[in-house]
Amino acid sequence: MSMEAALQTYFTEAREMLEDMEAQLLEIEHQDADALPETLNAIFRAAHTVKGSASLFGLDGIVDFTHVVENLLDRMRDGDVGVSPELVSLLLRCQDHIATLVDETEADGEVSEDSRILSRALIVELGAYLDEGAGSASDTSGLPAAGKEVEQAHDYPEDENDDTVDNDCWHISLRFGRNSFRDGMDPISFLRFLENIGTVRHILILDDWLPDLADYDPEDCYLGFEIRFMSSATKKEIEDVFEFIREDSDIHILAPYSRLSDYIDLIESMSEESDRRIGEILIECGALTEAELAKALALQAAAEEADQSRRLGEIVAQDDDRLTPVVDAAAQKQTQMRDAINRKQKSLRVDADKLDHLINLVGELVTAGAGTFLQAQILGNAELIESMSKLNDLLEEMRDASLKLRMVAIGATFSKFQRVVRDMAADLDKEVDLAITGADTELDKSVVEKIGDPLMHLVRNAVDHGLESSAEREAAGKPLTGTISLNAYHDSGNIVIEVGDDGRGLDPDKILAKAREKGLVGEDQQLSRAEIFDLILRPGFSTAEQVSNISGRGVGMDVVRRNVIEMRGRTEIDSAPGEGTTIRIILPLTLAIIDGFVVGVGKAAFVVPLDVVQECVEFSEVDQTERDGQTYINLRGNVLPLVNIRHRFGVQGERPKRRSVVVVKAEGQSVGLVVDRLMGEFQTVIKPLGPVFTGLSGISGSTIMGSGEVALILDVQGLVQQITRGERTAANH
Amino acid sequence: MEKTVMIVDDSASLRQLVVLALKDSGYRVVEACDGVDGLSKLDAGRVHLIISDVNMPNMDGLTFLKEVKKRPDTRFTPVIMLTTESAADKKDEGRAAGAKAWVVKPFQPQQMLAAVNKLIQ
Amino acid sequence: MLQVESRDGASHVVLEGELTIYQAQDLAQQFLPLLDKDESLVVDLSDVSDIDSSCAQLLMLARRHCQARGHQCSLVNHSQPVIDVFETLGLVSWFGDPVVLPGEQGSGRRTQSGQTEGESA
Numbered sequence: 001m002s003m004e005a006a007l008q009t010y011f012t013e014a015r016e017m018l019e020d021m022e023a024q025l026l027e028i029e030h031q032d033a034d035a036l037p038e039t040l041n042a043i044f045r046a047a048h049t050v051k052g053s054a055s056l057f058g059l060d061g062i063v064d065f066t067h068v069v070e071n072l073l074d075r076m077r078d079g080d081v082g083v084s085p086e087l088v089s090l091l092l093r094c095q096d097h098i099a100t101l102v103d104e105t106e107a108d109g110e111v112s113e114d115s116r117i118l119s120r121a122l123i124v125e126l127g128a129y130l131d132e133g134a135g136s137a138s139d140t141s142g143l144p145a146a147g148k149e150v151e152q153a154h155d156y157p158e159d160e161n162d163d164t165v166d167n168d169c170w171h172i173s174l175r176f177g178r179n180s181f182r183d184g185m186d187p188i189s190f191l192r193f194l195e196n197i198g199t200v201r202h203i204l205i206l207d208d209w210l211p212d213l214a215d216y217d218p219e220d221c222y223l224g225f226e227i228r229f230m231s232s233a234t235k236k237e238i239e240d241v242f243e244f245i246r247e248d249s250d251i252h253i254l255a256p257y258s259r260l261s262d263y264i265d266l267i268e269s270m271s272e273e274s275d276r277r278i279g280e281i282l283i284e285c286g287a288l289t290e291a292e293l294a295k296a297l298a299l300q301a302a303a304e305e306a307d308q309s310r311r312l313g314e315i316v317a318q319d320d321d322r323l324t325p326v327v328d329a330a331a332q333k334q335t336q337m338r339d340a341i342n343r344k345q346k347s348l349r350v351d352a353d354k355l356d357h358l359i360n361l362v363g364e365l366v367t368a369g370a371g372t373f374l375q376a377q378i379l380g381n382a383e384l385i386e387s388m389s390k391l392n393d394l395l396e397e398m399r400d401a402s403l404k405l406r407m408v409a410i411g412a413t414f415s416k417f418q419r420v421v422r423d424m425a426a427d428l429d430k431e432v433d434l435a436i437t438g439a440d441t442e443l444d445k446s447v448v449e450k451i452g453d454p455l456m457h458l459v460r461n462a463v464d465h466g467l468e469s470s471a472e473r474e475a476a477g478k479p480l481t482g483t484i485s486l487n488a489y490h491d492s493g494n495i496v497i498e499v500g501d502d503g504r505g506l507d508p509d510k511i512l513a514k515a516r517e518k519g520l521v522g523e524d525q526q527l528s529r530a531e532i533f534d535l536i537l538r539p540g541f542s543t544a545e546q547v548s549n550i551s552g553r554g555v556g557m558d559v560v561r562r563n564v565i566e567m568r569g570r571t572e573i574d575s576a577p578g579e580g581t582t583i584r585i586i587l588p589l590t591l592a593i594i595d596g597f598v599v600g601v602g603k604a605a606f607v608v609p610l611d612v613v614q615e616c617v618e619f620s621e622v623d624q625t626e627r628d629g630q631t632y633i634n635l636r637g638n639v640l641p642l643v644n645i646r647h648r649f650g651v652q653g654e655r656p657k658r659r660s661v662v663v664v665k666a667e668g669q670s671v672g673l674v675v676d677r678l679m680g681e682f683q684t685v686i687k688p689l690g691p692v693f694t695g696l697s698g699i700s701g702s703t704i705m706g707s708g709e710v711a712l713i714l715d716v717q718g719l720v721q722q723i724t725r726g727e728r729t730a731a732n733h
Numbered sequence: 734m735e736k737t738v739m740i741v742d743d744s745a746s747l748r749q750l751v752v753l754a755l756k757d758s759g760y761r762v763v764e765a766c767d768g769v770d771g772l773s774k775l776d777a778g779r780v781h782l783i784i785s786d787v788n789m790p791n792m793d794g795l796t797f798l799k800e801v802k803k804r805p806d807t808r809f810t811p812v813i814m815l816t817t818e819s820a821a822d823k824k825d826e827g828r829a830a831g832a833k834a835w836v837v838k839p840f841q842p843q844q845m846l847a848a849v850n851k852l853i854q
Numbered sequence: 855m856l857q858v859e860s861r862d863g864a865s866h867v868v869l870e871g872e873l874t875i876y877q878a879q880d881l882a883q884q885f886l887p888l889l890d891k892d893e894s895l896v897v898d899l900s901d902v903s904d905i906d907s908s909c910a911q912l913l914m915l916a917r918r919h920c921q922a923r924g925h926q927c928s929l930v931n932h933s934q935p936v937i938d939v940f941e942t943l944g945l946v947s948w949f950g951d952p953v954v955l956p957g958e959q960g961s962g963r964r965t966q967s968g969q970t971e972g973e974s975a
Contacts, residue, residue, distance in 0.1 A: 181875045181908045183833045184782070184811025184852065187903055188907055191942050192854040193847075210911070213919055214891065218882035219809075219875060227942065244851060390927035423735040807877040 006358055011106045011231075014050045014062075019047035019412075025092055026418040030433075037077070043091075044073040049099060058199070061111030061232050062101045065119040069094045072126050079130050089426075090129075092419070094122055102235040148246065168256045169201050170238060171282075172227040173266065175209075177248030179222040187223055194241050198231020204284055215566045226281050234700070243727060263288060271367070352445065355406055360400045362395075363685025369395045399685070408448055410497070411439030414486045417459050418451075421484055423462045430470060430480040432463055438488035443495045447587055450567055451497065454560040456501040458485060458583055461557060466501035466581050476578065491586070494569075500582035506575035508532045515541065531668070533573035537561040558584075565717055568594070594686050598711065599662060600677035601645045602653030605711040607675065607703060610681060612664045612716045619659040619674055630723070633672060635663065641723050644674040648719075649712075666720040673714070685711060697722070736853055737779060739763045741771040741797060742786040742815065745840075752785060753841035755849060770794025770798055775807055782853045784836075784845075787823050795827055802831045811852040815840075837847045856884050864894040865924075872900040875911035882912060889919050900931035905939050915948060 002497055032041060051066040069091070097118060103113050109658040111119075172194075176187055187219035203733045206224035210216075231238065235253055240250050254264050263282060282288045369392045377386040384623060414436045425432035443451075467473075468481035474480060485500040508529055514520040515535045527535075539558040563572055569587035588594075623633050624642070631642045640663065646655070661672040684703040700715035738760050740751040745766075752762045763769035763780060767789045783801060787794035794814060801807045813834040814827050824835060834846050856879060857868045858891045865888050888895060895916065899905075914927065920927035929951045932940065938951060938965060944955055 042919055091752070134752070179831075181906075182809055186808055186852075186907050188942050189850075189852050189854050193851045203942075205914075205944040205948050207914055207948070210915055210918060213886060213915070216886075217881075218878035218908060221907070221911070223907060223911060223943075241851060244848075248833065360805055388967070415946060450891075624878055626845060806876070 006552050010054070011102060012316045014054070014102045015099065017046040017050050018095055020052075022092065022419060023415050025088055026422060028088055028413075029085065036083070040073065040077045040083075044070065046079050047098075048075055061119075061221065062098065062105060063117070065094075065123065066098055066333070067102060068126050068130075069098070072129055075130065076145055087129060090122075090125055090489060094126070097122055103700065112393050132173070133540065142368060149380070168230070169227040170198070170231060170235075170256055171252075171254040171258070171263075171266075172226075172229055172238065173223040173225075173250070173252040174227070174242070175250035176221045177250075178220050178222075179248060180245060181219055185222075185248075187225065190241060190245070190591060191225070191227075194227075194229065194238075195236055197233040197241070198229050201225050201228040201230050204281060206281070226284075237348070302321075310562060319440070345436060350405075351405075355402075359394050359399075359402050359406065360685070363687075364704060366392075366399050366685065367396045370705075403444070406445045407442040408445050409439060409442050410443055410448065410451075410488045411436070413448055413452060413455065414488070416438055417455070417484075417486060420456065420459060420461055424460065425442075428464065428469075430467055433481055434489075435482045435483055435485040437485070441488035441490060441495065443488075443587070447495070447567060450563060450586070451587070453564045454585065455486075455497070455499065457557060457560050458488070462501040462581070462583075463501055464502070466503035468504050472504070472524055479631065485582075494586050497585045497587070498582050498625075499585075500580060503581040505577040506533055506536065506573070515588070526629060530573070533575060534668075536573070545585050548695075568611070574577065594684055594703075594713065596682050596684050596713065597662070598682045598705070599660075599675040599680040600679050601649075601675050602651040604649070604651050605676070605679065605705060606645060607650075607682065607684065607711050607713045608662060609716060611711070612666050614663040614665050616678055617661050617663065617672075619661045635670075635672070640669070640670055640672045642672045642674055643719050643723065646674070646676070663722075664716050666717045669720050669724055670721055671716075671720050673719075735760045735761050736757060736781040738782045738784060738853075739765060739771060739774065739780045739851060741765040741768065741789070741794070741844070742784075743789045744786075746762055747786075747815075750842060754845045756851070758846055760849065766800060767821045768794065768800070771797055775801070775804065780807070782805075782811050782813065784815065784817045784849075784851060787827070795823065795830065797847055798827060798830050798832050798840060810816030813848055857880060858888065860893075862894055866896045866898065867892060868898040868901060872904045873902055874904060874906040875908040876973065878908040878912065881909060885916065889916060892923065892925070894926040895920055895928070897927070897929050898927055898931050900933050900938045902933045902936050904935050907939075907943065910945060911940060911941060914945070914948070 021043050024046070025041050027039050028043075028280050047066055047070040048654055051063055051070055054066065056063040061235060067450075069691050072081065073091075076083065076087075101111050101115055105471055140508065174187070174456065177184070178538065180187070190202070191200070206226065206228040207222075209222040209224065212221065229238070235255060237310070238253055239246075239251075242249070245251070254262055254266060256399075265281075291623075310407060342515060365418045369388070373385070373388045373392055376388045416688070418434055421432050424430075462484050463482075468476065468478075469485070470480050483502045485498070487498040487500070489496055512521065512527065512532050512535075514537075515532075516523060518541065520538055520541065521527065537557050537560060541557070561571060562588070564585050567587050570582040572585070573581065575581040594607070595610040597610050597613050599608060617635065619633075625632050631644070632639050633642060634640070642661065645651070656676050659676055660678050661674055661676070663670055665671075682705075684705075686701045697720050699712045699714050700718070701713040702714060703711050705711050736759075738751075738755055740747050740748050740762060742751075743766050745822060748766075752764070755762050762844070763774055763777075768785075771783070771793045772792070773787065784791045785794045787796055789797075789824060792800075798814070801810065801812060811834060812832045813836055814824075814832045815838050816835050834845050834848060834852060836845065856872060857870070859866045859868075867885065867888065868879075871877075883887075897916075899914065917927045917929075929949055932951075932953050937946075940949070942951070
């Protein structure tokens with residue numbers, strides 16, 4: 001692993017920690033007193049980890065600031081500083097600021113001047129709380145006072161592990177083999193390589209084996225090294241640096257926070273050297289303090305005298321009050337590291353592109369399987385058909401399983417809104433709770449990525465316009481605190497996401513009046529209740545009499561609609577006056593698979609998304625009427641505009657006598673597609689069109705049929721829009 | 734200073750992989766397709782590190798290694814031997830002849846770069 | 855590789871060019887006899903273009919040999935490649951000779967007189 005990669009891991013990890021920190025901070029205000037200590041501890045841990053790892057990489061900009069935050073959190077954890085909404089707000093701002101520091105460091109390698117200034121300003125604010133805490137605390141050393149320069153934060157003593165501070169490095173003992181030079185193994189190269197995965201804090205070259213002139217062979221290697229090495233690498237990674245000299249050289253690697261007994265083992269394992277000398281070396285390069293070594297050697301001697309076989313580390317742990325916490329802390333640290341590693345190993349980070357590629361391949365495999373099955377049927381070999389159908393079942397299971405790989409819980413998306421709701425409520429002077437249910441509901445990652453924006457608009461709109469002001473609520477006899485609810489669940493192959501509020505509700509009469517005023521609805525046009533509510537998602541519609549700067553001018557709401565439609569989803573709105581509004585987004589579980597209805601025109605096949613298909617009727621040219629270049633038929637008394645797929649896509653070939661009309665509905669408008677053949681339902685994996693085709697209207701993707709032929713997926717939405725636009729243009733003539 | 738690495742292997746694609754792995758990090762790479770070719774190209778200029786396959790036509794890797802260790806101008810040059818897991822006896826012979834660095838095939842480009850860096854960075 | 859000049863009761867040695875394992879044998883033959891002259895040594899490293907651990911080790915031996923006999927063995931005018939290698943190996947503080955470094959004083963716990971606490975070794 002390179003330093004770069006390790007650093008990358010750090011940035012990812014820091015962001016996760018900060019998200020966690022934010023979530024926990026938002027918890028605090030809604031929490032019982034007995035749950036508080038654990039929450040505070042979790043917040044402290046997040047800050048501590050962000051700071052601790054940053055210091056491994058020498059990211060001072062992050063360390064200096066986060067350290068002060070960590071101090072304050074430590075005080076809060078100890079109960080020296082009380083929790084207040086103002087303090088939580090400050091900590092949220094600090095958390096944002098740390099995230100900025102992390103982003104800047106990743107982008108530019110350092111923290112911007114603006115951020116440094118903000119760091120100082122925030123430290124002043126934090127200082128006020130630290131001072132307050134100092135009144136009740138016995139020890140304030142190491143806490144920067146308000147207004148102090150950030151740089152001074154460097155000299156803090158490590159509060160909780162004073163005794164282990166010297167041991168936060170790896171300790172590496174190297175004794176090179178006599179033939180190292182002859183074998184081309186120069187210590188310089190290995191030591192330089194070591195710098196790739198960490199920082200050599202101190203290196204001590206040992207001349208103990210250098211012989212007298214008479215015995216000296218200039219091609220022999222007599223060198224040894226003791227190294228204090230600061231690194232986040234694993235022991236394996238450090239060992240690997242020396243893999244080529246492992247067999248001929250003597251290499252010992254001790255982890256940070258190793259027990260004293262490990263050092264004693266090291267001392268004892270260096271058989272050629274005296275214990276005393278090794279001890280001195282360990283002190284000289286800073287691995288052990290003199291006191292620790294003296295204690296260790298004395299205890300070792302005492303233990304030998306008493307003929308006790310107990311290991312020295314245990315003796316130290318039992319007999320020495322001062323050292324006990326050190327050993328415990330070290331052991332605890334190791335346990336924590338192990339736990340973290342275990343946790344990480346339970347899940348695996350996979351590049352999303354790789355997953356997409358896999359799903360694509362599996363999709364093609366299913367298609368190829370279907371094609372082979374077809375061939376088997378043509379051949380009529382019963383055994384082949386039998387085994388092919390087994391294979392196909394497995395392939396389909398495999399496709400479902402691979403699609404599941406890309407499913408993620410929506411919870412993380414939902415919990416981002418905690419902050420949005422909180423900030424907006426403060427700005428609007430409303431009291432708002434966010435109730436989240438169904439956070440475990442899983443949906444395709446590609447859907448999750450696209451749903452964030454629409455949800456943001458809906459939530460903002462609900463807080464801003466949906467909920468009444470506190471005064472209004474009080475007058476209406478409702479609880480002062482309004483509730484915004486986010487909910488998700490699966491419903492027959494779809495995922496449903498609801499954004500609800502318990503606010504004033506929608507007034508259908510008002511909406512309709514406004515829509516008429518704006519010319520969105522004709523004067524005599526009759527609309528159902530659902531259709532009226534649907535108007536609020538139309539472009540250019542806003543019912544808010546007061547346009548606030550938060551949710552804007554209703555611009556966002558039509559974005560919601562557009563995004564949802566792009567995802568082949570739809571929206572539903574429920575509302576009751578005085579009780580609130582719920583907007584429901586209904587989406588396919590995955591964007592990768594489509595339930596299609598296959599139609600044939602000439603030799604070409606087209607796929608119509610099944611969910612827009614209303615019915616199929618027989619086509620007769622006689623019933624067709626034409627006006628302004630647009631053809632229509634009369635469908636049970638209603639005018640149905642037609643799209644002749646053959647003409648629309650210039651399909652060649654003879655026109656059959658019998659043709660069909662597939663009635664599809666989109667954007668509230670029904671349209672008939674004239675096709676040659678109906679070929680039935682077909683579940684298929686969508687392949688996006690290449691960039692060459694992005695300008696192509698009426699087509700949204702392609703898929704490969706069981707026969708191996710390519711079928712184009714019709715963009716029904718687009719086709720319908722073209723017709724409605726065409727009608728408007730025609731009407732204007 | 735630009736350092737020169739020689740890759741001796743009868744597989745052109747493997748040599749290509751090694752070139753790819755090393756050239757971005759500033760190494761000059763000399764390619765040779767077998768031991769004989771390798772020895773003649775060693776005459777052409779200084780090489781700081783040699784990577785050699787074991788199983789090659791004309792002159793196999795172990796013979797080549799022993800020749801390299803005899804030549805006064807290359808005898809201390811580090812050698813990385815490429816091996817498959819199964820060739821344990823060859824490895825013992827190679828180690829005895831002075832090849833201490835062994836990389837198992839197949840390897841990732843960055844593994845090879847790391848191995849080279851460990852020896853001549 | 856090396857030029858010697860005797861003046862003021864000390865041998866002034868100028869080392870030149872590459873000092874690697876390939877030169878170690880020759881360097882030892884030319885340099886180590888100077889240690890028998892029983893006088894102090896000043897070793898100029900300004901023209902050393904490359905040095906590896908084997909030749910650095912030879913300098914360590916020289917220093918220790920002189921000190922044991924009460925003579926000085928000072929290294930002067932370190933070239934950049936020498937400084938780089940000395941820093942990597944922890945030799946800047948082992949030798950303790952003043953090293954001209956941009957912005958940093960390279961000397962550790964030893965003084966120029968070469969009095970060492972590592973002699974107990």
